[in-house]
Amino acid sequence: MVTFLFSRSLSPRATVAADHHPSTRRRRTPPPPHSPQPPPPSFAAAQTTTITTPTDQMVFGQVVIGPPGSGKTTYCNGMSQFLKLIGRKVAVINLDPANDALPYECAANIEDLIKLSDVMLEHSLGPNGGLVYCMDYLEKNIDWLESKLRPLKDHYFLFDFPGQVELFFLHSNAKNVISKLIKKLNLRLTAVHLVDAHLCSDPGKYVSALLLSLTTMLHLELPHINVLSKIDLIESYGKLAFNLEFYTDVEDLSYLQNLLDQDPRSAKYRKLTKELCEVVQDFGLVSFTTLAIQALFQDKESVGNLVKLIDKSNGYIFSGIEGSIVEFSKIAAAPLDWDYYRYPLIIYFVVQFSSSLFAQLEDFRLSSIQ
Numbered sequence: 001m002v003t004f005l006f007s008r009s010l011s012p013r014a015t016v017a018a019d020h021h022p023s024t025r026r027r028r029t030p031p032p033p034h035s036p037q038p039p040p041p042s043f044a045a046a047q048t049t050t051i052t053t054p055t056d057q058m059v060f061g062q063v064v065i066g067p068p069g070s071g072k073t074t075y076c077n078g079m080s081q082f083l084k085l086i087g088r089k090v091a092v093i094n095l096d097p098a099n100d101a102l103p104y105e106c107a108a109n110i111e112d113l114i115k116l117s118d119v120m121l122e123h124s125l126g127p128n129g130g131l132v133y134c135m136d137y138l139e140k141n142i143d144w145l146e147s148k149l150r151p152l153k154d155h156y157f158l159f160d161f162p163g164q165v166e167l168f169f170l171h172s173n174a175k176n177v178i179s180k181l182i183k184k185l186n187l188r189l190t191a192v193h194l195v196d197a198h199l200c201s202d203p204g205k206y207v208s209a210l211l212l213s214l215t216t217m218l219h220l221e222l223p224h225i226n227v228l229s230k231i232d233l234i235e236s237y238g239k240l241a242f243n244l245e246f247y248t249d250v251e252d253l254s255y256l257q258n259l260l261d262q263d264p265r266s267a268k269y270r271k272l273t274k275e276l277c278e279v280v281q282d283f284g285l286v287s288f289t290t291l292a293i294q295a296l297f298q299d300k301e302s303v304g305n306l307v308k309l310i311d312k313s314n315g316y317i318f319s320g321i322e323g324s325i326v327e328f329s330k331i332a333a334a335p336l337d338w339d340y341y342r343y344p345l346i347i348y349f350v351v352q353f354s355s356s357l358f359a360q361l362e363d364f365r366l367s368s369i370q
């Protein structure tokens, strides 16, 4: 479910390589003249080199993307609540200029920089062209966003992006925005790509979802997790032909062919679909995890599991750890079994307390009206 694409974050090799970077080397104090040179480090010594992670400088977060209506804004809201409950400081950043009613409190909002309605009016553009313009504008004014985020460097970032999928596999503006922020603020980001789960009930749409996920992964070059969102609605447009694992694991797409043949529309494109499925399988990168963020408190296990995957992919689990290269690799290879559920009682009491508080406030309001 997690794919480490060009994973820059916390790779021991990268950290050691940084140590030899000319800019780092120049700052070192030169040895006093005629002082004895230290012996070259042995292989065993190199194995136990202690790496100190510059945790104070690294900022972790998620880039939340996916087709229109796949649940990105709801996800950012639910995920920020979950992360706050497990003790993280969270900043949600709205980068979708078409998001007019936000359920969460924004740390930064693209609307303060540029308004989609103004762009459409001034440049005679439709909503899609307007969004591409807004992303270009954001890329050119990246310093504005940097100045908003720099004071929040002790927070965990959630970026809520627009649903225009062409921004993430065709244009380079959104990718450039992300990579500029990564460089300027030393971010460690994972792309969380949401796809409506109900697409699985139609084999043609499912193949499109697979292709979209693959092209987005290849284009963004970030640690990437694909999510089937709104899993509670998976069968709302028809029964699934196979069990859920078939759709999440993406292991043998040849079974889809029989289904596609039954539909006269897709039978015409039989060869094309077969070839596309082979491309997806040959890359071997796409798989999905499932989520129903709206049912956050009923299904906190799936949210917790997703957070574990994300933390592993962007290196959050390593933050604050000082250790040897060997220790780092042991952690990377370990199963996802650390304890996120040490807070279930807190979550339970917060929910119970909030609902009883709301009930009391409502009683109070009604009694004051009477």
Ligand SMILES: Nc1nc2c(ncn2[C@@H]2O[C@H](COP(=O)(O)OP(=O)(O)OP(=O)(O)O)[C@@H](O)[C@H]2O)c(=O)[nH]1
Residues within 6 Å of the ligand: 066, 067, 068, 069, 070, 071, 072, 073, 074, 075, 096, 099, 162, 163, 164, 229, 230, 231, 232, 233, 291, 292, 293, 294, 295
């Ligand atoms: N049943 C169910 N509905 C959900 C879930 N997540 C989101 N929704 C609903 O899906 C609809 C779209 O959600 P949004 O969060 O606005 O989706 P979005 O991807 O931000 O949409 P755009 O910004 O327009 O691309 C809303 O009506 C949500 O209430 C879920 O887990 N389960």
Ligand SMILES: [Mg+2]
Residues within 6 Å of the ligand: 072, 073, 074, 096, 099
């Ligand atoms: Mg949205």
